[in-house]
Amino acid sequence: MWNVGIIGSGRVGGTVARLAIAGGCSVVVSNSRGPETLTELVADLGPRARAATPAEAAEAGDLVVISVPVRAYREVPVEPLKGRTVLDTINYDPRLHGHIPELDAASITTSEMVQQHLHASHVVKVFNNIFFQTLRALARPRGAADRTALPIAGDAPDVKAEAARFVDAIGFDTVDGGPLAEGWRWQPGTPAHSVYAGETIQVANPGNAEKVRNALAAATR
Ligand SMILES: NC(=O)c1ccc[n+]([C@@H]2O[C@H](COP(=O)([O-])OP(=O)(O)OC[C@H]3O[C@@H](n4cnc5c(N)ncnc54)[C@H](OP(=O)(O)O)[C@@H]3O)[C@@H](O)[C@H]2O)c1
Numbered sequence: 001m002w003n004v005g006i007i008g009s010g011r012v013g014g015t016v017a018r019l020a021i022a023g024g025c026s027v028v029v030s031n032s033r034g035p036e037t038l039t040e041l042v043a044d045l046g047p048r049a050r051a052a053t054p055a056e057a058a059e060a061g062d063l064v065v066i067s068v069p070v071r072a073y074r075e076v077p078v079e080p081l082k083g084r085t086v087l088d089t090i091n092y093d094p095r096l097h098g099h100i101p102e103l104d105a106a107s108i109t110t111s112e113m114v115q116q117h118l119h120a121s122h123v124v125k126v127f128n129n130i131f132f133q134t135l136r137a138l139a140r141p142r143g144a145a146d147r148t149a150l151p152i153a154g155d156a157p158d159v160k161a162e163a164a165r166f167v168d169a170i171g172f173d174t175v176d177g178g179p180l181a182e183g184w185r186w187q188p189g190t191p192a193h194s195v196y197a198g199e200t201i202q203v204a205n206p207g208n209a210e211k212v213r214n215a216l217a218a219a220t221r
Contacts, residue, residue: 001023001024001025001026002062002166002169003025003026003027003028003060003063004016004017004020004025004026004027004061004062004063004064004166005030005057005058005061005063005064006028006029006030006057006061006064006067007057007058007065007066007067007077008030008031008067008072009029009030009031009041009051009067010031010067011132012089012132013031013067013089014029014132015133015136016065016067016089016135017041017045017049018044018045018136019135019170020166020170021045021046021049022139022171023169023170023171025169026049027048027049027050028051028052028056028057028060028061029042029045029049029051029057030052030054030056031054032054032068032072035050035051036051038051039051054075054076055080056080058080058081058084059080062084063084063085063086063087063163064081064085064086064087065087065089065127066086066089066114067089067127068090069090069097070091070092070097070110071097071098073090073113073114073117074117076118078117078119078120079120081118081120082121083120083121083122084121084122085124085159085162085163086118086122086123086124087124087126087127087163088110088111088124088125088126089127090110090114090128091110091187092110092187100113106184106221109180109181109182109183109184109187110183110187111125111180111183112180112183115155115180122156122159123154123155124152124153124154124160124163125152125153125154125180125183126150126152126153126163126174127150128183129150129151129187129192130148130150139170139171139172140171141171142168147171147173148208149173149174149175149207149209149211150167150173150175150207150212151174151175151176151177151185151212151216152167152174152175152176152177153178153179153180153182153183154180155179155180164176173208173209175209175212175213175216177216184221185219186215186216186219190215190219190220191218192207192212192215192216192219
């Protein structure tokens with residue numbers, strides 16, 4: 001089991017923290033306002049959780065989830081994440097976040113942008129295409145017939161495989177979406193994003209592996 005650092009412990013980060021605790025991991029949660037603002041979350045998560053600064057969460061984590069708004073990605077600390085596997089949940093939607101010219105031009109994906117910032121870390125893109133409440137609701141034990149698959153991207157196969165083992169431990173299958181450059185295939189507006197984007201889960205098994213593969217293949221820029 002992993003020690004999981006969480007940088008950005010809001011809707012998605014908080015949900016991954018809950019699932020990680022349920023899967024037997026320890027977590028260190030952090031946000032921009034300081035550990036004292038995370039007392040309630042930590043009490044909810046129980047004895048295997050504590051709050052710290054982003055740098056401390058980075059240092060404590062075998063795996064570190066970054067789940068901050070895209071505008072804050074450059075504030076994620078570089079040095080403490082050196083050599084670490086970083087799970088990047090960040091999405092870019094200019095209607096919500098303002099424009100980032102490189103992303104508008106599609107010359108780079110969000111996770112490649114994060115990888116450039118965290119140049120000494122190994123970034124893996126996952127959890128980007130699922131609404132946080134859906135993520136919580138659809139976690140299932142390994143082998144469950146209605147288990148959901150999530151696309152995952154990364155440039156280092158061994159790192160991506162470790163991240164996939166973590167995703168499996170907290171309740172989801174994965175579909176290999178290739179390197180970070182392919183992460184646009186499940187960015188907002190694509191079929192693989194909209195499968196899970198709604199607040200209401202429309203169907204019992206919205207994203208088995210085959211459906212996810214088909215949705216990734218159907219994506220257009
Ligand atoms: N909402 C979803 O269902 C969903 C689904 C998939 C992906 N995403 C993506 O996942 C990311 C997080 O979304 P969310 O909905 O969970 O956002 P959220 O609820 O607003 O949480 C954001 C978290 O990031 C923290 N944060 C902001 N700036 C920070 C900084 N400089 N350093 C450390 N922590 C910082 C916030 O802390 P403070 O409150 O202390 O500022 C908060 O804990 C976004 O990029 C979003 O696009 C969201």
